[in-house]
Amino acid sequence: MATKLPKKDVVIIGLGxxxxxxxxxxxxxxxxxxxxxxxxxxDTATSFNIGYAPDELRYAVRLDLFQRPAQSTxxxxxxxxxxxxxxxxxxxxxxxxxxxxxxxxxxGVTWRFLPTDFVVRSxxxxxxxxxxxxxxxxxxxxxxxxxDLEPYYDRFEYLAGISGKAGNLNxxxxxxGNPFEGPRxxxxxxxxxxxxxxxxxxxxxxxxxxxxxxLEGPSWVGxxxxxxxxxxxxxxxxxxxxxxxxxxxQHIGLTIxxxxxxxxxxxxxxxxxxxxxSDFDLQRFGAPSQTxxx
Numbered sequence: 465m466a467t468k469l470p471k472k473d474v475v476i477i478g479l480g481x482x483x484x485x486x487x488x489x490x491x492x493x494x495x496x497x498x499x500x501x502x503x504x505x506x507d508t509a510t511s512f513n514i515g516y517a518p519d520e521l522r523y524a525v526r527l528d529l530f531q532r533p534a535q536s537t538x539x540x541x542x543x544x545x546x547x548x549x550x551x552x553x554x555x556x557x558x559x560x561x562x563x564x565x566x567x568x569x570x571x572g573v574t575w576r577f578l579p580t581d582f583v584v585r586s587x588x589x590x591x592x593x594x595x596x597x598x599x600x601x602x603x604x605x606x607x608x609x610x611x612d613l614e615p616y617y618d619r620f621e622y623l624a625g626i627s628g629k630a631g632n633l634n635x636x637x638x639x640x641g642n643p644f645e646g647p648r649x650x651x652x653x654x655x656x657x658x659x660x661x662x663x664x665x666x667x668x669x670x671x672x673x674x675x676x677x678x679l680e681g682p683s684w685v686g687x688x689x690x691x692x693x694x695x696x697x698x699x700x701x702x703x704x705x706x707x708x709x710x711x712x713x714q715h716i717g718l719t720i721x722x723x724x725x726x727x728x729x730x731x732x733x734x735x736x737x738x739x740x741x742s743d744f745d746l747q748r749f750g751a752p753s754q755t756x757x758x
Contacts, residue, residue, distance in 0.1 A: 472498045480565020485623065503531075503562030511568070527554060529569050531561040574626050576617050578694070579610035579646040610646045618649055627654035631692075644693040673701055673709075675746055690714045691749075698724065698744040700731055708732060709746065 474490050476483045479499040487497050506512075511529075522528045536559075539548035551557075560566035580587040583605045588597055597603065620626075630651040631641025640656075659667070691697060691712040701707040708731060710724050717724075723739070730737040 472496050474498075475500060478502075478565070479563050480560060481567045483565070484567075485620075488623070501563050502535075503560075506563045506568055523569075527558060529561065530554060531559040535561070574621070574624070576646060577610065577613075578644070582606045582609050582613075614646065614649065622653045625654050626652055627656055628652040629656040642692045670746075673707075673746075675749060693748070696724075696744055697746045698727055698741050699746060702747075706732075 473495040474497045476487055476497060476499040479487070479501040483499055483501075487499055490497050504511075516522070531554075533550065533552055533554065538551045538557075538559075540551050541548040558566075558569065560568055562568065585597065585603050585605050588603075629641040630638050630648045631643045631645050632638065632647045633651065634649065635647045637643045694714065696710070696712045696714075698710050699708070701709060708728055710728050713720060713724070727737050727739065727741055731741075
């Protein structure tokens, strides 16, 4: 015989990020809420014990924290002429399982889309002309803007306690933050983390090349090699020295390595590059304070 549990005002199916935030909002309004999650309960002491948290076989290979393909079939095809087939082994797409959902293996990096991301078709057309976008490329403007979403970005950041340093407060550029981000109404709720060794080394190298990167301030570089405007740096350092650079490709450096190598080869051979690279010149962050002679 089925067990009848006490009646609740709201039942939430699935307690990941969305379910948890919904529960928080509803309970703040005085409702009695229960959440049902098919996966296991998670808690720090047992699920993320520091003694076995670095177990790569358990987590990275056997995907212990993630949904099993047998639990919910996901299909995939490369183009519309193929028959979609089930994914048997998750790779870069790894849906979460259990309380917390995909948030339990979240890298902890939270950024806002740039204002131009929401109007990408209009932006590219205005910048490069209508003929720049191929006819079969279906990119579109979102229909909403950065300004429409800014209050919700802000609300989530304060709910989750995101740390950082604002670079643009109401249109005024702030020292120590990312000057290329969209305007914020207020600063982050939590101060930025201290600069770690990787970003410090990057900043020191950039400064040694004469580029105006400051060592003080938040560690905005994060876990991946990324520049403040999310574009890579490709070019030649100013001066007679034969010093070339290709950096800041985020997590797709391997994917775009062939075209990067071709561009660097063109620069080294003093040929016209097969693609325009002016947007990738590090001088977009300011002219270097020195050049190199050897």
